[in-house]
Amino acid sequence: MIEFSLWDILRNLLLATRWTVLLSLVAFIGGALAGILLLFMRIGKRRALRLFAKCYVELFQGTPLLMQLFLAFFGLGLLGIDVPAWLAAAVALILWTAAFLAEIWRGCVEAIAKGQWEASSSLGMGYLQQMRYVILPQALRIAIPPTVGFSVQVVKGTALTSIIGFVELSKAGTMVTNATFQPFTVYGLVALIYFALCWPLSKSSQILERKLNVAHRNH
Amino acid sequence: MSLIEITEVRKSFGANEVLKGISLDVDPGEVVAIIGKSGSGKSTLLRCINGLENIDSGTISVAGAQLQPDELHLKALRLKVGMIFQQFNLFPHLTAGGNVMLSQMVVKKASKPEAEAMARKMLERVGLAHKFDAYPDELSGGQQQRVAIARALAMQPISLLCDEITSALDPELVSEVLAVVRELAAEGMTLMMVTHEMKFARDVCSRVVFMHHGRVHEIGPPAEVFSNPKTPELKQFLGML
Ligand SMILES: Nc1ncnc2c1ncn2[C@@H]1O[C@H](COP(=O)(O)OP(=O)(O)OP(=O)(O)O)[C@@H](O)[C@H]1O
Ligand SMILES: [Mg+2]
Numbered sequence: 001m002i003e004f005s006l007w008d009i010l011r012n013l014l015l016a017t018r019w020t021v022l023l024s025l026v027a028f029i030g031g032a033l034a035g036i037l038l039l040f041m042r043i044g045k046r047r048a049l050r051l052f053a054k055c056y057v058e059l060f061q062g063t064p065l066l067m068q069l070f071l072a073f074f075g076l077g078l079l080g081i082d083v084p085a086w087l088a089a090a091v092a093l094i095l096w097t098a099a100f101l102a103e104i105w106r107g108c109v110e111a112i113a114k115g116q117w118e119a120s121s122s123l124g125m126g127y128l129q130q131m132r133y134v135i136l137p138q139a140l141r142i143a144i145p146p147t148v149g150f151s152v153q154v155v156k157g158t159a160l161t162s163i164i165g166f167v168e169l170s171k172a173g174t175m176v177t178n179a180t181f182q183p184f185t186v187y188g189l190v191a192l193i194y195f196a197l198c199w200p201l202s203k204s205s206q207i208l209e210r211k212l213n214v215a216h217r218n219h
Numbered sequence: 220m221s222l223i224e225i226t227e228v229r230k231s232f233g234a235n236e237v238l239k240g241i242s243l244d245v246d247p248g249e250v251v252a253i254i255g256k257s258g259s260g261k262s263t264l265l266r267c268i269n270g271l272e273n274i275d276s277g278t279i280s281v282a283g284a285q286l287q288p289d290e291l292h293l294k295a296l297r298l299k300v301g302m303i304f305q306q307f308n309l310f311p312h313l314t315a316g317g318n319v320m321l322s323q324m325v326v327k328k329a330s331k332p333e334a335e336a337m338a339r340k341m342l343e344r345v346g347l348a349h350k351f352d353a354y355p356d357e358l359s360g361g362q363q364q365r366v367a368i369a370r371a372l373a374m375q376p377i378s379l380l381c382d383e384i385t386s387a388l389d390p391e392l393v394s395e396v397l398a399v400v401r402e403l404a405a406e407g408m409t410l411m412m413v414t415h416e417m418k419f420a421r422d423v424c425s426r427v428v429f430m431h432h433g434r435v436h437e438i439g440p441p442a443e444v445f446s447n448p449k450t451p452e453l454k455q456f457l458g459m460l
Contacts, residue, residue: 119308119367122269123322123374124297126290133325137312 004180010189016172017193023158023168024197026090028151031097038102043109045127053102060099066160068092073164089161097154104150108143109135145209152198152205159194169193222247222378222409223268223300228277230260230267237263239433240277247377250410252420252441255430256456261413264430265380268411269302282377294326301371305383307363309355315342315366316351319373327374334373341369345399361392365399372403379403381412417457421445429453 042053060068072095073088083091112135120130162171173190177183221244230238237260245251253261266272268279270286270293279286281299286292309318319338323329329337342348345365355363364384371379381400385393397419404410404423414420420427420441427444429437431452437444448454 113308115304115306115308116310118271119302119304119310120322121271121293122297122300122302123370124294124326125322126294129325133321134310138310141312 004176004182006185009176009180009182009186012176013169013172013186013189013193016167016169017197019167020155020158020169021197023086023089023093023161023166024151024155027093027097027158028154030090030094031101031154032147034094034098035101035105038098039105039109042102042106057099057103060096061103065092065096065157066163068096069160069164085161085164085166088164089158089166093154093157093161096157097150100150100153101147104146105139105143108139108146111142112138141212144212145205148201148208149205152201155197155201156194221245222249222282223411224278224280225264225268226278228264228267228279229275230263230272231275237433238267238274241433241435242277243428243435243438245378245409245411247409248407249426250404250424251412251426251428252424253411253413253428253430254415254417254420254456255428255436259430260433261430262382265302265382265411265413269300269380270296271302298326298374299376300378300380301374301376302380303364303367303371303382303384305386307355307360307367307387309363309367309370311355314352314354315347315358315369318355318366319370322370323373337373338369341373342366344372345369346395359392360388361395364388364396368396368399368403378409378411381410381414383413383415385414385416417445429456431456 038053038056041049042057044050069088069092072092073083073085076083076088116134116138117130120134125133158168159170161168162174165171167175169190173186177186180186223243223245225241225243228238228241229236241260241264243251253264255261263272267274268281268286270288273288274286281296284292284296284299286296309315310321313321316335316338319341320331320334323334323337324331339348339351342351345368347362347365347369350358350362350366355366358366367384368379384400385396388396393416397416400410400412401419401423412424424441426438427441428435429444429448429450429452431450437448437450437453444453445457448457
């Protein structure tokens with residue numbers, strides 16, 4: 001039987017971590033772009049779009065991410081579309097991230113005092129101008145900490161894609177365990193790597209929150 | 220011809236009829252004080268004139284521009300009437316100068332130097348030229364309200380609507396804001412102001428409107444309204460103060 005050194009294990013896990021990082025980035029960036037679109041539908045003036053965005057968000061927030069992954073992977077397969085695991089994983093995570101970010105951002109936009117809308121209206125600004133120059137710059141400020149905070153959820157969410165066979169960190173952990181029969185060591189390392197990815201994110205979210213609060217009080 | 224013509228305006232919130240047929244004409248250069256107890260519809264009336272609330276029936280026109288709920292008509296009207304709010308509503312992410320410049324650039328498409336020159340002039344006019352680069356939360360309430368006035372003036376409106384603009388201020392800051400308003404009145408700006416400053420209304424206003432339960436209950440020059448109220452409601456209101 002071949003002996004695996006700790007370094008062998010770690011090296012394999014780190015190689016797979018690349019895919020976790022890449023998938024997280026794709027999900028977060030794609031989700032942010034789709035989330036902006038959803039946000040504008042959700043707070044816009046068109047009733048049909050508002051309703052659509054609301055249903056979308058509720059659907060994705062109200063079902064487990066795992067089911068969404070299954071549906072993206074097997075569902076599209078049933079329709080005769082052959083989806084590779086990476087594509088299903090990316091699409092499902094993007095759609096899921098979009099729902100949560102849109103909802104976080106909606107809260108931020110709605111936290112802006114009504115007086116800001118009224119003052120800008122009374123100065124003759126139109127809806128898009130108000131959004132662009134008055135509401136969003138303020139909403140963006142308060143949105144940064146929770147948005148960065150949510151990116152932690154995205155990183156952890158990528159672990160689920162191992163179930164549809166995408167080889168990222170978790171899946172690699174399972175594979176390495178099967179080869180080495182050292183589950184405790186392997187999963188311990190996997191957990192450490194996740195922690196190393198997530199902790200800086202959640203920490204910076206906290207720091208940003210504190211910074212922006214102070215900045216808001218006395219510029 | 221009147222500058223602001225309000226004819227038979229009605230407005231309800233659900234089953235609550237807040238304005239029950241208001242008619243009021245304001246001439247150019249007039250300063251009209253609106254008084255009345257809480258809930259009588261004073262704010263709602265001002266907000267209707269500016270299109271912040273839609274009216275249910277009746278008409279409002281300002282210098283010939285009719286109030287209509289579409290964005291184009293609203294914008295035309297809002298360029299003629301500025302509004303100052305009780306809570307100042309400055310944009311907290313912009314400096315005082317930025318606050319005064321923004322709508323000129325966005326709405327009137329003024330160039331940045333033009334907008335800045337105008338902003339400096341308007342801040343000068345309210346005595347805050349030196350606060351051009353200060354953020355709203357670095358200013359006192361009175362200074363914030365004066366910036367808000369400068370911001371409205373920069374759009375060169377022909378009339379200003381003021382809704383209890385000194386009510387959120389500490390007593391010692393009220394006079395600096397009223398001094399600015401007094402000056403505007405002297406320069407011939409048409410003003411409609413909801414106010415609890417009876418002394419100011421008596422000194423500066425050409426007419427006083429007493430609103431009661433959504434109607435113009437009594438109207439006249441301040442000397443008459445304050446010294447010789449005709450209706451028991453106004454007598455009670457004045458006695459109450
Ligand atoms: N957006 C709204 N929705 C529902 N009701 C409203 C709304 N705005 C005002 N009202 C109601 O309309 C009535 C008149 O309100 P308004 O603010 O015009 O009174 P006001 O005379 O300005 O009083 P105050 O002196 O307290 O400012 C009140 O009964 C109030 O509850
Ligand atoms: Mg009021």
